[in-house]
Amino acid sequence: xxxxxxxxxxxxxxxxxxxxxxxxxxxxxxxxxxxxxxxxxxxxxxxxxxxxxxxxxxxxxxxxxxxxxxxxxxxxxxxxxxxxxxxxxxxxxxxxxxxxxxxxxxxxxxxxxxxxxxxxxxxxxxxxxxxxxxxxxxxxxxxxxxxxxxxxxxxxxxxxxxxxxxxxxxxxxxxxxxxxxxxxxxxxxxxxxxxxxxxxxxxxxxxxxxxxxxxxxxxxxxxxxxxxxxxxxxxxxxxxxxxxxxxxxxxxxxxxxxxxxxxxxxxxxxxxxxxxxxxxxxxxxxxxxxxxxxxxxxxxxxxxxxxxxxxxxxxxxxxxxxxxxxxxxxxxxxxxxxxxxxxxxxxxxxxxxxxxxxxxxxxxxxxxxxxxxxxxxxxxxxxxxxxxxxxxxxxxxxxxxxxx
Ligand SMILES: [Zn+2]
Numbered sequence: 001x002x003x004x005x006x007x008x009x010x011x012x013x014x015x016x017x018x019x020x021x022x023x024x025x026x027x028x029x030x031x032x033x034x035x036x037x038x039x040x041x042x043x044x045x046x047x048x049x050x051x052x053x054x055x056x057x058x059x060x061x062x063x064x065x066x067x068x069x070x071x072x073x074x075x076x077x078x079x080x081x082x083x084x085x086x087x088x089x090x091x092x093x094x095x096x097x098x099x100x101x102x103x104x105x106x107x108x109x110x111x112x113x114x115x116x117x118x119x120x121x122x123x124x125x126x127x128x129x130x131x132x133x134x135x136x137x138x139x140x141x142x143x144x145x146x147x148x149x150x151x152x153x154x155x156x157x158x159x160x161x162x163x164x165x166x167x168x169x170x171x172x173x174x175x176x177x178x179x180x181x182x183x184x185x186x187x188x189x190x191x192x193x194x195x196x197x198x199x200x201x202x203x204x205x206x207x208x209x210x211x212x213x214x215x216x217x218x219x220x221x222x223x224x225x226x227x228x229x230x231x232x233x234x235x236x237x238x239x240x241x242x243x244x245x246x247x248x249x250x251x252x253x254x255x256x257x258x259x260x261x262x263x264x265x266x267x268x269x270x271x272x273x274x275x276x277x278x279x280x281x282x283x284x285x286x287x288x289x290x291x292x293x294x295x296x297x298x299x300x301x302x303x304x305x306x307x308x309x310x311x312x313x314x315x316x317x318x319x320x321x322x323x324x325x326x327x328x329x330x331x332x333x334x335x336x337x338x339x340x341x342x343x344x345x346x347x348x349x350x351x352x353x354x355x356x357x358x359x360x361x362x363x364x365x366x367x368x369x370x371x372x373x374x375x376x377x378x379x380x381x382x383x384x385x386x387x388x389x390x391x392x393x394x395x396x397x398x399x400x401x402x403x404x
Contacts, residue, residue: 001092001389002382004038008076008092009084018081018376019088023118023129024053024156031076031088032115038095044107045098048169051162052133057098058112058170068173069112070399071359072097072392075119075130075351082120083378085180089366089388091115093178096389097396110400112170116351117157123147131354138163168358173403174326175355176395177363178388180380182348184371191342192387193334194365195327199346199353200247200276201283201319207231207252207294209309213259213267228257228266230309233297235271241289247278247345248286272314278345279319319345320353326362329398333391364391 011031013020021027032055036047039057046063048056062069074090094113101108116134121127124145132138143154143163154160181187186194211227235252242248251274258268273290277283291311298309334341346352346363355361366384370377 001096001385004035004092004095005084005088005385007034008088012078014081018378019078019084020080020082021076021078022080022123023077023120023126024123024153028077028117035076035091035095035113035115039098039113041105042098042102042107043105044109045102049158050134050169051157051159051166052130052138053117053156053158054130054134055115056112056170057114059107059109061109062112062170066171067109068171068403069110070174070176070396070403071112071114071170071172072176072396073114073116074177074179075116077118077120077122079120079122079374081376082374083180083372083376085378085380085385086182086373087119087179089380089385090177090179093389093392097393100389100393101396108400110173110403111396114175118153119351124153126153128349128351128354129153131351133163133166134168135354135357136166136168137354137357138166140164172355172359174323174399175352175359175361176326176392176399177350177352177355177361178392179350179363179365180368180373180378181365182368182371182373184368185344186342186365186367187369187371189342190340192339192366192384193341193391194367195330195334195341195343196322196346196352196363196365197327197343198278198319198321199348199350200278201280202274202276202315202317203283203287203313204272204274204315205290206312206314207234207271207273207309208312209269211265211267211269214265216263216265219265224265226265227269230297231255231269231271234293234309235273237293237297238273238290241286241293242275245277245282245286247347248276248282249347250275250286250290273311276347277319279321283319317349320356322352322362323356323360325402326360326399329402330362330364330391330395333394333398336394339387364388
């Protein structure tokens with residue numbers, strides 16, 4: 001696994017500055033080819049590229065007669081100057097499983113590897129694109145997304161029509177993914193592994209206040225209608241909305257003030273507020289608190305002089321629980337080894353959440369050192385990387401026994 005991961009680290013557009021393998025660009029292609037070079041010596045394995053360019057490395061029997069396979073994998077695209085483990089770890093674990101289960105150079109007929117395209121969504125502002133196609137959820141809008149050069153997804157995928165009318169090339173019985181946590185919940189705890197209970201749901205809102213632009217010097221403090229003040233007050237109080245909750249976060253990541261000059265009282269202020277939570281009940285609760293906060297701050301701050309503060313929903317992505325049976329099989333593997341684990345929700349999106357629409361899917365995390373990710377310094381302890389392969393191998397065994 002380490003050898004493969006180090007090899008992948010060298011496949012980058014930015015040598016010396018982390019890994020840069022953007023979706024459908026040269027280095028992502030090269031990384032897919034590199035994996036196949038590693039595995040092609042196992043007889044009875046076949047490489048299949050689907051309509052989205054996702055790579056499946058599966059037993060010939062499964063490719064020909066549609067017999068069910070347990071798929072292990074992740075993605076090999078990265079952010080710009082990202083780390084060496086994001087995505088690559090799950091693919092390396094998949095390779096390890098295939099290699100360790102091949103007997104006398106022949107593939108296990110029930111196991112396959114999948115590498116999804118364009119998980120990060122950096123180039124086309126898509127995200128989880130390859131796995132979305134595999135889930136049968138690709139839309140014309142997804143295919144029409146363009147990069148900064150004007151190239152569309154449609155221009156780069158092997159078969160755009162095949163993406164919208166997708167037929168999976170293999171009969172997936174289950175999908176297992178492992179990933180670095182990219183957070184700090186494991187590294188400071190006794191747990192060696194995070195059993196992912198689900199992928200958080202995301203709701204984004206636009207908070208807008210309309211005041212009246214006016215001269216910052218001559219408009220006295222009692223007469224001005226400053227649009228930014230209530231927005232700033234709401235943003236400052238957002239953290240308190242989630243402080244008593246587990247696996248919930250709230251973020252204001254974007255703010256604009258109009259006209260936006262030091263000597264003009266803001267006439268309009270707009271901010272985005274994003275909440276993430278492990279289930280609908282958590283999200284509903286935070287959303288209620290946010291609405292209450294917006295209505296309480298409005299009169300308190302502006303003395304009724306602020307024209308209006310409104311909250312509008314922009315995006316809503318439902319939380320995706322992982323498959324309970326598969327997760328329980330993983331827990332059996334951990335208990336057998338006496339390894340401490342923690343059940344937690346993934347606060348970031350992963351291919352697992354899309355694949356779950358196609359077949360039972362589940363995932364686990366290993367700790368990220370200092371919780372750093374999407375950064376060249378991203379790393380995990382060597383023993384944790386190796387543990388990921390061992391656990392994946394034992395977990396895949398149990399899943400094959402359960403599914404066949
Ligand atoms: Zn990833």
